[in-house]
Amino acid sequence: MGFEIKKFRDQIKEVDWEKSSAPNTETEEGIDDYGDYVVIDNFLRNPDDFIDAALSCPADWLDQVATVTHREEGKFPYGNKEAGISQLLVPHYMTPLLFGVYKSLIDCEFLPADCNMNLDGAGMQKFLLRLPQYCSTVGTLMYPECICSVNSNVPSFTQWNYNATLFLNDSPDSEWTLWDFVWDGKSYSNAEDIFEEGNENPERVEQMGEWLNGNGIPKIESQVYEKFKDTDHFMQTRSVDAVKNRLVLHRGHTFSAINYSGNDELYMLKIGMNEIPKPKAQDGNEFTNDEVYS
């Protein structure tokens, strides 16, 4: 009786990430710039190849854990559980995609074009090696009745300078959404608005912070995911439909949320990108003094 010895070589799935993650963005054409956010349709050249590649990567076990702990205790005691299954994908695999996002940030003037030095020749070669280190790429699948921490669906900032969401399937009634935080009749579109208020009315900002700490931060209790709706303190200002191969770009300091319909599945790639430090030779604006403002 013989044993069948499986070779590692036969079990490792090799993926042509270079091809599957190649973007379409050769020119500024196709970029719809709405100021606070940007929509780019047909972002990837081979979206189906990318989906196959992403699906070949594993996810962690947290969604299974959350399903059990919610059923048994109504809680998820291990930190913030975002809705759905998350795959931590390796940014280095999808450098072409990240480069496309970076170039789009320049084209739509989120980043100055000085970084054009990173878009060509030897400068680009060096830059491509560094770029993934400043990025996060997470595949996220939301499905009906998925479990999340209470308040995890509340619009919030991110920890990244820039964010991008690439929708990987059509999901009618699912949207990327942008919100204003409303406090005492006044709207705040982003973190800077709030910081600015803090210069004039620190007490007011303290009150806002207290409210957000209690109502805008994920709790230990869990729930079946629900779409976030307008409240007294959050007013939806913009939305973008979830359409396959559509990229939505925005700065991380805005109040944004994915509003999933709850029907069928919504599969997307969430990208976070921090500003890539410039060469030292370009430094020189260290001095700041608000007194000199007009």
Added chain:
Amino acid sequence: MTKFIPDISFPPPKFKIPPVHQDDIPQFTFAELLEISRFNDIDKMDIQVGDKGGTRFLYVHNILENPLDMRKMLMQFPAENRAKSAKEALKLNKGTSFSTSKAPGLQQPIERQLMPAFGNELFFLIGHRLNFIKYRRESINWKYFSNCFYPGMTAWNRNYLPHMDPFSYAANIFLTDHPKACTTFFKYTDPVTGIESFNLYDICSQKSVENGTKERYIKQITDRYGYLPAPEIPNGFKSPNVQAEPWEFWKGDDFYEDYLELPSCFNTMSFYAGKRWHSACYDAQNEESARYSLVAVIE
């Protein structure tokens, strides 16, 4: 450890070494630099925000509170005389002088260590008050230089023709009054497709390559202006190699159509994206004085 002092028993100097006096060095205090850099209150400015053919621009009059003080300070920086340098460099260094800019006239590099207050004022106006740019403050590095166009200056390789800047946005603050001079923006309309192009990105787009616009554009600029075909590089052409010529007061023709002019009026700032074709229009044959401006660019 034994103390070491190099042997300085050199022969005495043949000539008296002239002393340096600290007052010979131009000096400015912190408060003086703040005053020099101060912008007028926004209520005192005349601000025009526009968009012509997708070229967004700001045109702000009465921007500096002390424009002549700014001018006086800037004029103490040196500049390389590029008209002479360019000719010398042809013999000495294959045509490359120290200043690599293709800008006409004289250009003084301005040390940014002296300009942060000005940079703050500028960002506060265009980014914060006017919300004209959406870059994060931390993303911006200002680089400063001056432009001085003067009577009788020469052109080098036809640098009066439209160009694109290697940086994203430029602020040009005019410190002399030359309302006939201007920064002019151009577009090219393809005669076959009727499609308008505003820069080389448009010309090199996949669509322009496929519909023949790029090929027609390159043929025209080589025939008309002496650009050199260069299929080996992505643009497909190189700058004319005619070296020094009299500067032309060039404001477009039936190929490059002028659609936006921002005049060079005293204490006025034009602010625009450098990636659109534009050029400096200055009548070097007839103007009686130099046009002088401070340029701040976002790198």
